[in-house]
Amino acid sequence: MGDQPPVLEMRGITKRFPTGTLANDAIDLEVRPGEIHALLGENGAGKSTLMNILYGLVTPDAGEIRIDGQPVTIHDPADAIARGIGMVHQHFMLIPVLAVAENVVLGQEIVRPGGILDLGEAAARINLLAKKLGFDIDPSSKIEELSVGQQQRVEILKAIYRNARILVLDEPTAVLTPQETREIFEVLRRLRAEGASIIFISHKLDEVLEIADRITVIRRGKVVGSRRPAETNANDLAELMVGRAVSLRVDRGRSHPGASMLEVTGLRAKNDRGQDALQGIDLSVRAGEIVGIAGVAGNGQEELVEALIGLRKPTGGTIRLGGHDLTSASVDRRRDRGMAFVPADRHKYGLVLTYPLDDNLALTRYGDPPFAGGFAGIIRNFRAIAENAIRLMKEFDIRAPDPKVPAGTLSGGNQQKVVVAREFRHDLKLLVLDQPTRGLDVGSIEFIHKQVIGRRDGGAAVLLISAELDEVLDLSDRVLVMFRGRIVGTFPAEEAQREKVGLLMATGGARA
Amino acid sequence: MSRLRQAARRIWRVASIPLLAIVLAFIVAAFVIVISSVFTSTGLDVFLPLGAYGSLLAGAFGSGTGIVNTLVAAAPLILGGLAVGLGFKAGLFNIGVAGQFLVGAFAAAVVGARLADSPTVLAAPAAMVAGALGGAAFGFIPGFLKARTGAHEVVTTIMLNNAAVLLLTWAVNDLVRAPGFSFPRTGEIGNSALPVLLPRNLHLGIPLAVLFVFAVRWLLDRTTIGFEIRTVGQNPNAARYAGMRPVFVTTLTMTLSGLLAGIAGAIQMLGVIGFYAPGITASVGFDSIAVALLGRSDPIGILFAAILFGAFRAGAPLMQIETSVPIEIIDIIQALVILFLAADLIVRRVFRVRSTKPVISELATVARTWAGGTPPGGAT
Incomplete structure (x- = not known):
């Protein structure tokens, strides 16, 4: 040959x-x-x-x-x-x-x-x-x-x-x-x-x-x-x-979980076709802890994150964050309570491709100070928006000629960094990550993983959903397995072996 | 120096296609004029277009009267264009400006006639507000239906246009018919008429319309409400994710759009027409769509597009008198402008324009809404 x-x-x-x-x-x-x-x-x-x-x-x-x-x-x-x-x-x-x-x-x-x-x-x-x-x-x-x-x-x-x-x-x-x-x-x-x-x-x-x-x-x-x-x-x-040595495995370090931050009990929701996608989900994430959800795509992960962030109405159960009941709160209110969300589909949810970078970097906080103020709080503050953009572009190494270029002109990796940079705010309580590194190259993945661990160590609760089992296993302090709208298993990081988790993902355990 | 050139380049980037579409429309219409001259008593006249366009220009801008006529005709088009353009920004196609315009004109006429003997400082603003609210209410209906039930605004506004005409005809006949006239109409507006600032009817509505250009621009560019409107138009899913409420934004946008259309009707009523009678023209409603497209939904662009269309209306009579080219050629030119905007590839080929913006998003909205898009609210 x-x-x-x-x-x-x-x-x-x-x-x-x-x-x-x-x-x-x-x-x-x-x-x-x-x-x-x-x-x-x-x-x-x-x-x-x-x-x-x-x-x-x-x-x-x-x-x-x-x-x-x-x-x-x-x-x-x-x-x-x-x-x-x-x-x-x-x-x-x-x-x-x-x-x-x-x-x-x-x-x-x-x-x-x-x-x-x-x-x-x-x-x-x-x-x-x-x-x-x-x-x-x-x-x-x-x-x-x-x-x-x-x-x-x-x-x-x-x-x-x-x-x-x-x-x-x-x-x-x-x-x-x-x-x-x-x-x-x-x-x-x-x-x-x-x-x-x-x-x-x-x-x-x-x-x-x-x-x-x-x-x-x-x-x-x-x-x-x-x-x-x-x-x-x-x-x-x-x-x-x-062009340089890259660590493919994340050095997760020790986690120091604090009080319980996210409490989900008996959560139910339907998918777009009206079928029961979530059949009573119980889970909790503590401050300073990364909880990963492993599962074959289409077992309700999408509906779970949408219900958490407020884009999908639950049909039952409760969602509490830091003691506040947010089950039927608006997206806006959840964000005010410290929730942030990196969506799986950055073109659908995460970005407005025709908008310049600076607007995208303030998209989910457009109405809050310092990005808006003045009369009735509706006057946009372009200076704050520009400063925020310049700072985040530097901090997250977003490669673009200037903050005014449309987000759609950036490469996929840089677009993802825009979403991540925006959502990784400093006053974060709960970070929901849905496929945070999909389509990214190894350099960017390494960078984002480090940022996730940094936020965890800063005291945020992190919920990670990923189709890449290795990513879930590498990053998570605790691994949950999701199967047909239910959590069918929980593993502490040290017991989450690839084979064990993979088997449960495929079969759902005894209940399948 | 280089900053000036940069600014010029930026303007050219957004305005080149509309400007060239206008040029091309005049060129093609010239052929139409030449060909039609064959069938007149004078016979083939290849220079007729030059004469006609010269008279058109002279009629629109050649005298004080001409300029005032141009501005008077432009004023409702500015507001109507803003109404349609604001809808486009939120991804909505408001074909209902005609109906909202009529409701606004009617409300202004009724309140104006009621206050005909009050002082102008009171009567004119009150009649204006009535017109604005009437239009807003008539814009709210399709906005609310769209947001709550997904009923398509193109369908509902077209139906509401007819509903407005019939409803108002009934109202003038049976509710508010003024006594002493041989045909159904509302009473004299008296002191409610807009003050005339300069001779030959340069009324207050004209500066008011220009004021709204900057108000809408400010709303869209500087406020969070404008940001919400634009975001819902660009990506409704991202809007929801960012914590905006597309249901609310859609309703609000249609209401504001109707408000602008209602003000257009009110200034036309209080500045020009003076009374409401069945059959008053609502061509402003449809010309507004053309103005918004030509102005690319940008308030400043709409201002210029409306003045151009106003000039057509103001200059056409002189053209017909001096060169016997019928006024209807204006409709052909206007139609050609829109045609070339929609088929901008023709303009690019003819003038070899290399522009970075391949699609005019307003036309994409038109196409998408005609094809039946999904309500921006989605699953809530």
């Missing part, structure tokens, strides 16, 4: 953006047939730019692309598709109201004489392809009815249907549950066995080590190393990626 000529060569690819950023600096990349090639790098390292150049979305300033040894120019995605390049973007390019088959054939419809769309023929081909890749999918089901993992498979199908031989996946696992990740890896292995080449963009070290045949590491627009999984390890890769 190793001595076959490369199917794709990119040589000396250089791209400087009008803003002056050198996104790609003479990057070389070689991909062989039947190879899973991982492109590893921090957020903003230039991985996506390189792949957008390959897919014809960005024109490079210099460099050469060869496919099967032939130099090619790729003007636009249609060019790329014609040359056998397929791309699965992080945010799917599917039309939710159309069926799977309609999405897959879009732009390459099979037409019978008279201009009539032949979806039956398309469905048959899709079934065949899916079987080959080892999964089942109903071509007539609508995209909006599918899970995220299934939608991703439709995207892969779409590329393969267009005869892609080089498949680019941009952070494919960022949106998946661990189970779905395992399934997609199986699909990728099958594709590799069929002779396809796969470029796998990621910043998750363990995944890259598991799936890739070769790993190319990019830092600040340059290739800083290339490794085979067998000759490297996570620490080595992290150091290459970040």
Whole structure:
């Protein structure tokens, strides 16, 4: 396999953006047939730019692309598709109201004489392809009815249907549950066995080590190393990626829990479809303690955090914070009582992407002094808003040209830092963290974890929900396992072994 | 020096597309004028557009009367444009300005006639307040329905426009009909009429409308209420998460929008029309939507857009008299402006504009609300 000529060569690819950023600096990349090639790098390292150049979305300033040894120019995605390049973007390019088959054939419809769309023929081909890749999918089901993992498979199908031989996946696992990740890896292995080449963009070290045949590491627009999984390890890769030694395990230190801060008893709530998502949750978090909730996604975690912060009305039970009953209090009132919340979906809840950074950094306290005052307390104080922004940007190392740029122009990692910086206020009583490091690179994860521990040691109660079991186990002083809307187990940190917790997550224990 | 240039660049970035859309509309309308000249007695006249546009300009700005006429026509459009623009800021499409305008005009006319013999300092403000409250009440209804039940404001306001026309016709006929006239109308407003500041009817409503431009700008930019309105418009989920109440903000925004539309009706009533009779024109309501779009919901932009539309109305008669180009060409120009705003890609291609802002968000609101969005309140 190793001595076959490369199917794709990119040589000396250089791209400087009008803003002056050198996104790609003479990057070389070689991909062989039947190879899973991982492109590893921090957020903003230039991985996506390189792949957008390959897919014809960005024109490079210099460099050469060869496919099967032939130099090619790729003007636009249609060019790329014609040359056998397929791309699965992080945010799917599917039309939710159309069926799977309609999405897959879009732009390459099979037409019978008279201009009539032949979806039956398309469905048959899709079934065949899916079987080959080892999964089942109903071509007539609508995209909006599918899970995220299934939608991703439709995207892969779409590329393969267009005869892609080089498949680019941009952070494919960022949106998946661990189970779905395992399934997609199986699909990728099958594709590799069929002779396809796969470029796998990621910043998750363990995944890259598991799936890739070769790993190319990019830092600040340059290739800083290339490794085979067998000759490297996570620490080595992290150091290459970040440019300094990174501690992958958190030094949690000793916790000194104080009085009970959050008391939840018998909490019940329904999900958006009206089903009972929370079936009587009892939990408590003490001041100066991190309590982690482990569980497979969709077991009520989302509803629990929404009920806690006041975005979802409980149908039963009580929520008390520091002795105050907040069960039916407004979001505003809960915040006044010292609650803060880092939501899982920063685009949905955490940020207003069109707003400048400084407004976003004051978003959840916009009406409180010093951000507002004067007549009836409704006059916004722009000076305080700007000062707050400058201070937080420095403190949390948010990389942006100035506090007036729209939040939407920042990289995902920096956007997450904006949310974290805002919510980690100093007068914090309870911090609810829902997937606080999703989509972040190792450097940012390390930073945020340190901040979380710092707030705990400052006396805050922290409730952590994460789909990354390792994150829960690393950070938590106490681990709860959630299963079908109930807490089915509690482990002190020293007894929370991966296997034990994982088993309970999967089965729910005796009650399952 | 460089600061000046920076400011100019910033203005160009937001105003380039609207300005170029206007230029392009005039160019395309010129072809329409030339082609239509073929069918007149004078025959094909390729220079007719120049003459027509010259007369239009002269009619709108060429004399003191022209300028005053332009401003008088612009005043209700400024307020109506602000009403629609404020709705856009909260992600709401208020098509009901026409109805709110009529209710405001009616309320001002009734109270004005009642106080016709009181001193002006008392009568005019009281009639104005009545108009404002009438419009606000008529804006509150769709706002409350939207916030509480999710009833779409596009649908409810269109229906309420019809409801307003019919309801007010009944009221004028059966409730407040003034005696001594051959047709149903309200009584003389007498002392309630807005004071005329300069000859040829430059009435108090004009500076008042300009004042509201800055008041709305202040509200949106400087206050937490404006911040709430904009946040609900940009991202209702984030608004809820930040502790805002979209239900309240939606109701409030529609009420304020109706209030502005009601004031538009009141100044038109107390400054120009003088009495309410069935069939008074409510074209202000629909022109306001165009003004808000052209002004990109920005109060200052709306001010300029309203003056432009006012100039069209004021200058068109002279154009028709001098060049026989019918007044209706104004409607074509206005329609083309909106068309090119909506299809801004055409403007970009023709003038090779490279702008950083690819989508005009107000149009996105229009498109989204037409397609039937979800209520901003969501699950509460």
